[in-house]
Amino acid sequence: MEIIKAIILGVVQGLTEFLPISSSGHLVIGSEILNFHELGIAFEVFLHLGTLLAVLIAFYKDILLMLRALFVSPETRRSDPQLRRAFMWDIYIVxxxxxxxxxxxxxxxSIDAIFDNILITYGMLAVTGTIMLLTRxxxxxxxxxxxxxxxxxxCAQAIAILPGLSRSGSTIFTGMLLGVQRETAARFSFIMSIPAILGAGVLKLSDLIAVPPAREQVxxxxxxxxxSIVSGYxxxxxxxxxxxxxxxxxxxxYxxxxxxLGFLHYFMS
Structure with a gap:
């Protein structure tokens, strides 16, 4: 049964990390519905690892070009428009x-405390819905x-740490508001998720080391x-x-x- 729950939450994490519907919000709701808290920090870290691998696979050409741009000579970058653009994106991602x-x-x-309030999650999902409708x-x-x-x-990505507020939705919407072409904004949003996902994992790493998963949880x-890798891709x-x-x-x-439905369930239960 725990494996089935792990698959469900893995799929939820993979889909919602990149679809503009909030991964944190869905994981909070999913964990509550499934009553699945046993794996805790370990499961959260590994799910983030899965979504990280998904974005690396999906944009490997862009990422390899950005890495190459870091190690070529300045003269080579200046003579190659693609390398020059990739190098600037390295800077902009940082x-x-x-x-x-x-x-x-x-x-x-403070953020950890906010995650304990399910009403904030439902409210931020409504905010995510609003900004997605405004993209039209x-x-x-x-x-x-x-x-x-x-x-x-x-800054939009930082605010989207709030549960229920989509990271991808917020950053794509903000990019579009600034006049960036929508596909470019989406591509930038996905690639900038790499250090964000890594950072989230690193912040939880000390907790994972302190409380490692049991053998039967592996x-x-x-x-x-x-x-999460497959669904994320x-x-x-x-x-x-x-x-x-x-x-x-x-x-x-959506x-x-x-x-x-979340507000309805909360106030009627």
Missing amino acids: IATIPAVIVGLFLKD RIKDRDVQINAPRSVVIG VALGIGTIA LAILCLMRFVRRGQLHWFGY CYVVSA
Whole structure:
């Protein structure tokens, strides 16, 4: 039974980490519904590892180019537009990650307390739904990502630490508001999730070392991780298709429904 629960939560994590419907919100709700808290920190860390691998697989060409841009000579970068752009994205990803690092380091205890309030999760899901519906109102432009825009998108990512507020939805929406072409905003959002996911895992690593998983939990951890990799990769492909078609608003309706059902269940139980 625990393996089935691990698969379900692994799929939920993989799908919701990248679809603009909030992974943290769904994991909070899913854990409550399934009464599945036994694996705790270990399961959370391994699920994040799974989604990290999913984004690395989906964007391996971009990531390899960005890594290569770090190690070539300045003359080579200047003569190659692709390498020059990749190098600038290296810088912008670092800049965009700084707000989340600050929030994660200095507000960790406050954030952990917020995760215990299910009503905040339901409320933030409604906020996610609203910003997804608003994407229909934003005209697609082709403004380039730069340092100031990276900071703003990074702040959106930091705020999305709140449970129920989608990281991908918030950052893509913010990029579009700033005039960045929607597919570019989505690609930047996915790649900037790499240090964010790594950072979330590192923050939990000390807790994992202090309370390592029991031997009988290892199988469930492994299967849940594999489920998050597969579902995460499929979610990325799915979202990119919705982004290209300008159909992000459909995720907004979904978030409204989940939020409404959550509030209904809470006040009637």
